[in-house]
Amino acid sequence: MSFSIIFDNWKLFLEGFVVTIQLVPLALFFGFFMALPLSVMRASSNPFLKWPTYSFTYFFRGTPLLVQVYLFYYGLAQFSIVKETILWSFFKDAYKVGLLSFSLNTAAYTTEIFRGAIERLPLGQIEAAKACGMGPLTRLRRIILPIALRKSIPSYGNEVIFMLHGSSICSLITIIDITGAARIVNSRYYGPVEAFFTAGVIYLCLTFCIVGIFKQLEKKFLSHIRR
Amino acid sequence: MFNFLHGYGPSLLEGAFITVTLSVVSLLIATILGLITATMKLSKVRSLEIIGGIYTTVIRGIPDLVMMLLIFFGGQVLVNRVVQELGYDGYIDINPFIAGSMTIGLIYGAYLAETFRGAFLAVPVGQAEAAKACGMDSWTIFSRIMFPQMTRHALPSFGNNWLVLVKSTALVSVIGLEDVVRMSDLAGGSTHKPFNFWVACALIYLAITSVSNFIQSRLEDRYNVGHREEGR
Numbered sequence: 001m002s003f004s005i006i007f008d009n010w011k012l013f014l015e016g017f018v019v020t021i022q023l024v025p026l027a028l029f030f031g032f033f034m035a036l037p038l039s040v041m042r043a044s045s046n047p048f049l050k051w052p053t054y055s056f057t058y059f060f061r062g063t064p065l066l067v068q069v070y071l072f073y074y075g076l077a078q079f080s081i082v083k084e085t086i087l088w089s090f091f092k093d094a095y096k097v098g099l100l101s102f103s104l105n106t107a108a109y110t111t112e113i114f115r116g117a118i119e120r121l122p123l124g125q126i127e128a129a130k131a132c133g134m135g136p137l138t139r140l141r142r143i144i145l146p147i148a149l150r151k152s153i154p155s156y157g158n159e160v161i162f163m164l165h166g167s168s169i170c171s172l173i174t175i176i177d178i179t180g181a182a183r184i185v186n187s188r189y190y191g192p193v194e195a196f197f198t199a200g201v202i203y204l205c206l207t208f209c210i211v212g213i214f215k216q217l218e219k220k221f222l223s224h225i226r227r
Numbered sequence: 228m229f230n231f232l233h234g235y236g237p238s239l240l241e242g243a244f245i246t247v248t249l250s251v252v253s254l255l256i257a258t259i260l261g262l263i264t265a266t267m268k269l270s271k272v273r274s275l276e277i278i279g280g281i282y283t284t285v286i287r288g289i290p291d292l293v294m295m296l297l298i299f300f301g302g303q304v305l306v307n308r309v310v311q312e313l314g315y316d317g318y319i320d321i322n323p324f325i326a327g328s329m330t331i332g333l334i335y336g337a338y339l340a341e342t343f344r345g346a347f348l349a350v351p352v353g354q355a356e357a358a359k360a361c362g363m364d365s366w367t368i369f370s371r372i373m374f375p376q377m378t379r380h381a382l383p384s385f386g387n388n389w390l391v392l393v394k395s396t397a398l399v400s401v402i403g404l405e406d407v408v409r410m411s412d413l414a415g416g417s418t419h420k421p422f423n424f425w426v427a428c429a430l431i432y433l434a435i436t437s438v439s440n441f442i443q444s445r446l447e448d449r450y451n452v453g454h455r456e457e458g459r
Contacts, residue, residue: 058433
């Protein structure tokens with residue numbers, strides 16, 4: 001076993017690393033801002049708002065990310081409306097399709113996390129806000145979302161780690177992320193142990209960073225309810 | 228329906244059968260590993276605690292796809308190197324089903340260890356103490372006092388882990404196992420109708436998820452008898 005094949009290809013791993021740390025935050029960014037309105041809709045009692053969002057989260061949480069990526073990347077190419085119009089410039093690009101499916105996937109999980117936090121909100125908080133004369137939007141902006149988002153920090157941290165790990169799937173649709181770099185090195189030099197071990201160590205370090213960041217966030221935003 | 232799948236329905240179902248079998252075998256491995264690791268982490272022996280801690284931390288920090296590639300391709304290299312040292316000339320292929328179920332079992336063992344540990348700690352200490360005072364030995368305490376009460380606390384997280392595990396098995400298609408994902412891929416390729424098969428594949432997973440959810444809520448109802456409010 002020789003790790004020289006890793007050192008000889010450090011540039012490839014660096015490129016993969018850059019792709020991963022771009023793709024994951026972008027997907028999380030889009031997912032987060034989709035999840036904000038979706039979770040409020042999902043938590044509402046209006047069936048026209050509740051059921052569409054429920055079907056959305058049910059589909060994206062009930063199927064593997066791999067199948068979603070394949071569905072968007074390979075599946076949609078079946079239709080001429082995708083393949084012969086302007087849409088094709090988007091859907092032929094693996095990076096964009098990967099970003100789209102990751103964003104939708106994390107949006108679904110994040111929606112359910114936020115929804116849970118909104119529904120567990122103490123009723124007294126909302127009643128007090130109503131008693132102070134706040135309208136529904138003000139309540140949402142000043143009472144419901146700030147409390148719900150704070151309470152979601154620990155579970156959202158897990159979701160961020162899942163997204164990081166899930167992003168390794170994009171290496172299966174030709175994107176060269178950390179896993180993609182490892183797969184290339186493996187196929188060129190046939191050193192699976194070295195290649196995938198290195199990739200694993202990089203992911204492990206990234207995971208520790210995320211855990212550290214969320215520990216700090218919890219300290220900052222949840223210190224008032226820490227036991 | 229059958230026109231939609233161009234006659235590939237049965238092969239998709241075969242794939243689905245492999246997915247379910249693989250999931251169940253992996254869950255068994257994961258449960259055993261999880262129980263062992265939880266016991267190690269709860270034991271007062273420092274070295275066992277540390278080993279259990281390293282296992283759960285490292286495994287949960289690495290993507291399942293990377294783990295699978297490492298165990299399947301890396302394991303292949305290592306096994307053959309060892310065999311060569313022992314003086315055997317042939318080449319040994321690792322069976323993807325075995326590699327897949329071992330990888331997924333290994334990964335979810337780490338998650339289940341936390342589930343079991345949490346559930347064990349959720350049962351009041353007084354219960355075990357009272358059982359001890361009644362003269363029960365440690366196996367009887369576990370099987371008659373702790374286990375029935377742990378189940379209630381472990382079920383929600385156990386069920387979630389099962390759902391994540393099932394979806395995780397989709398990755399075995401990468402190492403060549405003919406699960407429902409691989410079958411959909413093949414059928415989509417030969418009919419030039421990939422969309423139909425990816426939708427069908429997604430629906431099969433949704434069906435597995437829905438059935439699991441139903442069973443889980445039934446079990447939770449059963450084990451929450453007497454704890455209605457808490458176990459909501």
